[in-house]
Amino acid sequence: MEKPVFTGSFTQQEPIPEAAIAAAVAVMRAGRLHRYNLAPGEEGEVAVLEREFAAFTGARYALAVASGGYAMGCALRALGVGAGDKVLSNGFTLAPVPGAIASVGATPVFVEVTDALTIDLDDLATKAAASGAKTLLLSHMRGHICDMDRLMAIAAAHGLRVIEDCAHTMGAAWKGVPSGRHGVLGCYSTQTYKHINSGEGGFLITDDPEIMARAVMLSGSYMLYGKHTAAPAPEMFEKVKYDTPNISGRMDHLRAAILRPQLAELPVQVMRWNMLYRMMEAGLRNIAGLRIVERPPQESIVGSSFQFLLPEWPADRVRALLAACAARGVELKWFGAAEPVAFTSRYDSWRYAPAQSLPRTDAILAGLIDMRLPLTFSEADVALIASIIRDEVMGLTVQAAE
Numbered sequence: 010m011e012k013p014v015f016t017g018s019f020t021q022q023e024p025i026p027e028a029a030i031a032a033a034v035a036v037m038r039a040g041r042l043h044r045y046n047l048a049p050g051e052e053g054e055v056a057v058l059e060r061e062f063a064a065f066t067g068a069r070y071a072l073a074v075a076s077g078g079y080a081m082g083c084a085l086r087a088l089g090v091g092a093g094d095k096v097l098s099n100g101f102t103l104a105p106v107p108g109a110i111a112s113v114g115a116t117p118v119f120v121e122v123t124d125a126l127t128i129d130l131d132d133l134a135t136k137a138a139a140s141g142a143k144t145l146l147l148s149h150m151r152g153h154i155c156d157m158d159r160l161m162a163i164a165a166a167h168g169l170r171v172i173e174d175c176a177h178t179m180g181a182a183w184k185g186v187p188s189g190r191h192g193v194l195g196c197y198s199t200q201t202y203k204h205i206n207s208g209e210g211g212f213l214i215t216d217d218p219e220i221m222a223r224a225v226m227l228s229g230s231y232m233l234y235g236k237h238t239a240a241p242a243p244e245m246f247e248k249v250k251y252d253t254p255n256i257s258g259r260m261d262h263l264r265a266a267i268l269r270p271q272l273a274e275l276p277v278q279v280m281r282w283n284m285l286y287r288m289m290e291a292g293l294r295n296i297a298g299l300r301i302v303e304r305p306p307q308e309s310i311v312g313s314s315f316q317f318l319l320p321e322w323p324a325d326r327v328r329a330l331l332a333a334c335a336a337r338g339v340e341l342k343w344f345g346a347a348e349p350v351a352f353t354s355r356y357d358s359w360r361y362a363p364a365q366s367l368p369r370t371d372a373i374l375a376g377l378i379d380m381r382l383p384l385t386f387s388e389a390d391v392a393l394i395a396s397i398i399r400d401e402v403m404g405l406t407v408q409a410a411e
């Protein structure tokens with residue numbers, strides 16, 4: 010009998026909503042694409058989006074920028090992190106995170122990951138004490154949120170300022186507090202593969218007026234900060250405007266126009282993602298050799314991607330699984346590969362940072378498999394993908410036992 014094959018695409022997002030396309034066309038017709046190019050009395054798509062994003066997260070201030078990576082670099086600069094400073098961060102994350110640290114001349118100090126795929130809080134406490142770092146760039150990698158109460162207690166004990174990388178947690182929460190609202194600053198991405206899509210883009214949020222004034226100046230506001238409506242009052246800018254450099258990374262009206270309708274729809278999209286996620290989870294439960302990453306009840310997730318573990322699997326068997334699944338149209342990503350591939354790289358590939366040893370992270374990444382769950386997948390697609398993975402994992406597990 011022919012084995013069923015999946016023919017969909019793991020990288021195909023939904024189209025941009027019609028309302029967003031209409032808003033983008035209106036911006037193009039007006040010709041005013043730069044965020045500070047406003048008609049008299051006009052607030053502009055970017056400033057409105059910032060107000061809406063502040064309201065969405067509950068933050069006092071929000072700034073829209075050119076990318077998630079830019080948001081993190083800007084957050085570090087706004088906190089005064091610079092050359093030679095140490096910044097704690099996750100050993101398991103995506104390349105723009107250590108890249109943001111390197112962009113300000115600082116040195117990443119990587120922290121181990123647990124089998125819940127969250128930062129190892131014991132290792133964080135140890136490394137905070139040993140390194141003397143005063144900043145943590147915390148990545149909620151693949152949407153997994155650690156025990157934020159304990160993390161913030163460790164941060165307080167060691168005088169750490171926390172920046173949250175919420176590239177995978179826009180719309181998620183820990184004990185009802187939105188991701189990005191625990192630390193001093195939250196950073197988000199609106200790149201195509203995240204939760205709202207403008208190709209490239211990002212946000213930065215904070216409640217701290219001086220930090221936001223610096224971030225606005227940094228983002229390239231010239232002396233037009235008065236046009237921001239989700240930023241502190243002009244007096245705060247008087248304090249920082251002469252000593253904050255302009256490192257342009259603004260968002261434009263075109264991207265803001267296509268993001269606003271998507272932000273409004275995000276709660277509905279989150280429900281759709283979580284439906285697919287829970288189906289995949291159910292489909293991959295109770296398979297010998299495959300471990301589900303259980304989500305804690307305190308976490309409100311956005312299931313836009315799915316991870317599972319193949320604990321103790323030798324590399325050859327993982328490779329055989331990837332090949333068997335790929336042959337049936339299921340493209341899995343593996344964080345254990347020796348060489349960086351496409352979006353997937355690991356801390357030992359980031360050789361601009363000092364070499365560091367993370368044995369527990371190595372052991373987990375050796376068996377960590379990842380896949381996206383785009384909203385173009387139907388429930389039938391998810392069921393088929395899960396059954397293909399199940400078949401192939403079971404086949405290889407039986408073979409290995411023989």
Ligand SMILES: *Cc1c(COP(=O)(O)O)cnc(C)c1O
Pocket residue numbers: 076077078079102103105106148149150151174176177197198199200209210211
């Ligand atoms: C995508 C991503 C970012 C930001 O990426 P940009 O492409 O710069 O918007 C940050 N952190 C993680 C974990 C990401 O996956």
